[in-house]
Amino acid sequence: MLDHTIEEEDYVLLCLDSRRTYLVKIETGKTFHTHKGYVKLEELIGKLFGSTIQSSSNITFTALKPTLEDYIMKSSRKTQITYPKDAALIVMFSGISSGSRVVESGTGTGALTTALAHFVKPTGKIYTYDLREEFKSNAEKNLKRAQLLDFVELKSGDVTLGIEERNLDAIILDLATPWLVVPHAYEALKPSGIIISFSPTIDQVVKATEALKDYNFAFIETIECLMRSMQISRGKTRPHTMMTGHTGYITRARKTIKIDREEELN
Numbered sequence: 001m002l003d004h005t006i007e008e009e010d011y012v013l014l015c016l017d018s019r020r021t022y023l024v025k026i027e028t029g030k031t032f033h034t035h036k037g038y039v040k041l042e043e044l045i046g047k048l049f050g051s052t053i054q055s056s057s058n059i060t061f062t063a064l065k066p067t068l069e070d071y072i073m074k075s076s077r078k079t080q081i082t083y084p085k086d087a088a089l090i091v092m093f094s095g096i097s098s099g100s101r102v103v104e105s106g107t108g109t110g111a112l113t114t115a116l117a118h119f120v121k122p123t124g125k126i127y128t129y130d131l132r133e134e135f136k137s138n139a140e141k142n143l144k145r146a147q148l149l150d151f152v153e154l155k156s157g158d159v160t161l162g163i164e165e166r167n168l169d170a171i172i173l174d175l176a177t178p179w180l181v182v183p184h185a186y187e188a189l190k191p192s193g194i195i196i197s198f199s200p201t202i203d204q205v206v207k208a209t210e211a212l213k214d215y216n217f218a219f220i221e222t223i224e225c226l227m228r229s230m231q232i233s234r235g236k237t238r239p240h241t242m243m244t245g246h247t248g249y250i251t252r253a254r255k256t257i258k259i260d261r262e263e264e265l266n
Contacts, residue, residue, distance in 0.1 A: 006044045006051075006063060011145060013064040013074075014039065023066060023074040023145075036061075068118050071146040072111045078138050081111035082174065083247055085227045086198065090172060091119055093252045094194050098123055100169040103188065105129040105159040105181070110139030110152075112174065117148040126152045129159050163188040173197040178204065178251075179211035186215045189255045197251045205249045217253035224249050 006012060006026060014022045016036060024032050026045060031038045037057030044053055049065040066074075069084045082090070090112065096102055100120045107113055107130035116126045130136065136154050143149040157164075160180035163171070170193060171185045178197040185195050195217065197208050205222050212220050228243040 004049050004065070006047050006049060008042075008045055011066050012041075012044060012049070013066045013070050015062045015064055016059070021070075021074075023070060025145075068115060068146075071142070072114055075109045075111045075114070075142045076138055077109050078135055079108040081109050082115075082198065083244060084115075085225050085244060086247055086250060087112050087115040089223070089225055089250055090196055090198065091115055093196055093250065094170040094172065096120055096124070096170055100124045101127075101165065101167070102170045102172060103127045103129070103159070103163055103165055103168055104172045104174075106131065106135075106175050107139045107154065108135060108174070110142040112172065113139060113152055114143060114146050114148055116172065117143065117151040118146075121148065121151045124151065127155060127165050128152060129155045129157045131156070131158055159184060168193055170194045170196065176204070177207075179207040182208070182211040182215050182217075186217070186255060191255060191257055193255045195253050195255070198248045199251065200248045202249065205251055208251055212251075212253045216256050216258045218256045220251070220253040222249050222251040 008026055008028060010026050012024055012026055014024050024041060026041050028042045030041050032041055036059040037055030039053055039055050039061060044063050049063060052060050052062050054060060072084055075081055096119050098120060101124060102116055102120060104113055104116060104126055107128040113126055113128050120126060133156055140149060140154060143152055160177055163184045166188055167190050168188050169190060171189060173181055178199060199205050209220055224246065226245055229240050231238055231240050
């Protein structure tokens with residue numbers, strides 16, 4: 001079947017309106033209950049993504065094909081997720097693509113892991129570390145739902161004590177003490193490899209930046225991404241009152257080769 005046709009066991013974004021959307025798995029005999037009535041999901045099998053379906057209360061829902069953003073925002077959460085606005089910049093800044101090998105810490109819900117895996121597939125790999133074993137099964141479930149688990153190795157470990165992998169294209173950090181990882185990151189990255197740290201406070205950024213300078217990283221930069229949506233209505237267009245403000249600072253840097261001063265003098 002073509003990938004624009006809904007099949008059994010596909011995931012569908014069931015939309016009532018722009019604010020009320022539900023990520024559901026299509027299964028024969030399964031009904032999805034809402035405050036607007038229930039939907040018989042098997043009735044969507046064989047229909048095109050983008051088709052509509054009526055609930056038992058005769059309310060129209062639209063069945064859309066989930067995007068990467070949908071899988072991230074609908075992640076089953078035990079911790080805060082990395083928002084798409086930050087994940088997009090992290091992916092762009094990391095320079096990763098199909099075939100890249102990346103270490104991530106910590107895994108959390110697996111939201112950022114999902115984004116990273118999407119861009120390194122089908123030949124790359126994400127090695128994601130987390131100290132908290134209880135989060136591993138939840139992240140695994142989210143990655144499996146997004147059909148990205150095959151490109152991820154979930155690991156229990158503390159990257160402040162060391163990184164097992166070598167010759168990495170990028171290292172992505174979302175943990176409380178990123179500066180402690182910098183020495184290990186230098187050893188694990190390829191020459192010109194990229195390290196990115198996501199931190200909620202500026203004190204963390206300062207310590208991480210100092211460590212990056214000490215270990216011969218270059219092009220060190222920190223940015224903050226704020227996102228404000230617009231309310232569009234003829235004669236009344238203006239920014240929405242609510243916005244996605246500060247979530248964290250993104251610090252990036254690139255590994256350069258240390259020069260042995262004695263060899264240089266000789």
